[in-house]
Amino acid sequence: MSQTSNIGCACGKTRLEASGAPILVTECLCDSCTAAAERLAKLPGASNLLTSYRATPSAEYRKDRVRIVSGAQYLGEFRLSPQAGSRRVVARCCNTPLFLEMKGAHWLSVYLHLWPQRTRPKVDVRTMASDRPDAASLPGDIPNLKTQSLSFYAKLLGAWIAMGFRNPKIEVAETVHA
Structure with missing residues (x-):
């Protein structure tokens, strides 16, 4: 993977x-990520984020290392419920899910x-296998962790320290209903 990735939505308006390098590259198996991906896939023109075993792949990046180059006016946020702290940000121009932002987090989970x-980016680990009744059937190519590991949190903490404990804000213009 190159040191700078230029990525964007399906139609190219949001870049x-x-x-x-990402902090970590994961496939999340939690119920929230699965439910959000299923709902977002129902938006007009959207594609399905889920793998064949219903994981949501993403690269975790420090917020200060992700820049919206174009299409900021198309950003919309989707929350599983009005009270949900985490949000998924979608490019409304073509309903492409872009990333997950956890409440208070200094990183973004950018969808692979x-x-x-x-x-x-190559996936390092699957997390939240404990949310799956069929976790034994997951591929064995990488670790399938029941939850997040101490190493997972240590990498995130190290990234936050490197950022000087900052948490850049990302402005979003509208709400997405899915």
């Missing part, structure tokens, strides 16, 4: 630049479907 297959 992101991700600089440097934005990268062309040949340059897509």
Whole structure:
């Protein structure tokens, strides 16, 4: 993977630049990510984020290393419920899910479907296998963790320290109902 990834939505109107290597590359198996991906896939023109075993792949990047190059006016946020702290940001021009932002987090989980297959970051680990009744049937190519590991949190903390404990804000113009 190059040090700078230029990625974007399906129609090309919304473009992101991700600089440097991701903190971590994961496939999340939690119920929230699965439910959100299922609902977002029902938007007109949207594609399905889920793998064949219903994981949501993403690259975790420091917020200060992801820049919206174009199409900021198309950004919309989707929340599983009005009270949900985390939000999924979607390019409304073509309903492409872009990333997950956890409440108070200093990182973004940028969805891997934005990268062309040949340059897509390689997944390191699957998390939240405990949410799956069929976790034993998951592929064994990478670790399938029941939850997030201490290493997972240590990498996120290290990234936050490197950012000087900052948490850049990302403005979103509208709400997405799915």
